Amino acid sequence: MAIRSEQSRRAILEATMRLLDESGPAAVSVQKLSIERIAREAGVSKTTIYRWWPSKAAVVIDTFLDNHVARTPIREDVPAIEAVREHLASLAEIYAGGEGRLVAQLIAECQDDPATMVEFKERFWTPRSRAVIQLVRRAMEEGSMRGDLDPELMTELLYSPIYFRLLLRTGALDAEATKGILHTALEGLAAGRYGVQQAYAEHSAQRWLPG
Structure with missing residues (x-):
């Protein structure tokens, strides 16, 4: 996997964890989380997320x-x-x-x-x-x-x-x-x-x- 791709993947995982962190200022539940919210937090496009994962649940x-x-x-x-x-x-x-x-x-x-x-x-x-x-x-x-x-x-x-x-x-x-x-x-x-x-x-x- 290219370095840039791996950096994007890590950014997505880390953004998702921040959003789900109950102690964080932007905390949301799994039910209220969305691909759009993850993409915005990670600074990537939705297309980038869907390159690796088929759904929010998979992320x-x-x-x-x-x-x-x-x-x-x-x-x-x-x-x-x-x-x-x-x-x-x-x-x-x-x-x-x-x-x-x-x-x-x-x-x-x-x-x-x-x-x-x-x-x-x-x-x-x-x-x-x-x-x-x-x-x-x-x-x-x-x-x-x-x-x-x-x-x-x-x-x-x-x-x-x-x-x-x-x-x-x-x-x-x-x-x-x-x-x-x-x-x-x-x-x-x-x-x-x-x-x-x-x-x-x-x-x-x-x-x-x-x-």
């Missing part, structure tokens, strides 16, 4: 991703179960701030705009969830997670508490609270002497014993 998602991936790493240099813990803890901590509110706005917009939903899944959700699914598979192979469950379902189970708290604000998204959430989820997925179904069967049988 916003790439603006979000610009720093998000680096701040929520999926490590390969540590045991998989440790990488899972670190990744999800970092995700929750970041979502406790401005990035979380931005994602919540994007998800809200997805409900009324199928095109935004497609962009959100293609640019953000699908690549990141695939990476975590691969991490879960590695944890299964290493024996730190149960190997008899669907890794995609396990990934959803790990992500769900964070997004539930993000969207419904039912609890904190800080390090300590997330540690408890992850501990509970990972204990349920952990490889052990017997599976959850056997433990449930034993518990059910005990309910009917006289005592």
Whole structure:
């Protein structure tokens, strides 16, 4: 990519972030943001923006991703179960701030705009969830997670508490609270002497014993 083109692209991403910064003087919501507003803030034409992005949603998602991936790493240099813990803890901590509110706005917009939903899944959700699914598979192979469950379902189970708290604000998204959430989820997925179904069967049988 030519230097001038890369400078324009960076200017667009930075302008979008300034406009979405809640503490900034020109702050707007995702819903009220427009390509025209981004172009004016970045000092470029709308044609320049459309050269790289098909829609406002795509610009916003790439603006979000610009720093998000680096701040929520999926490590390969540590045991998989440790990488899972670190990744999800970092995700929750970041979502406790401005990035979380931005994602919540994007998800809200997805409900009324199928095109935004497609962009959100293609640019953000699908690549990141695939990476975590691969991490879960590695944890299964290493024996730190149960190997008899669907890794995609396990990934959803790990992500769900964070997004539930993000969207419904039912609890904190800080390090300590997330540690408890992850501990509970990972204990349920952990490889052990017997599976959850056997433990449930034993518990059910005990309910009917006289005592």
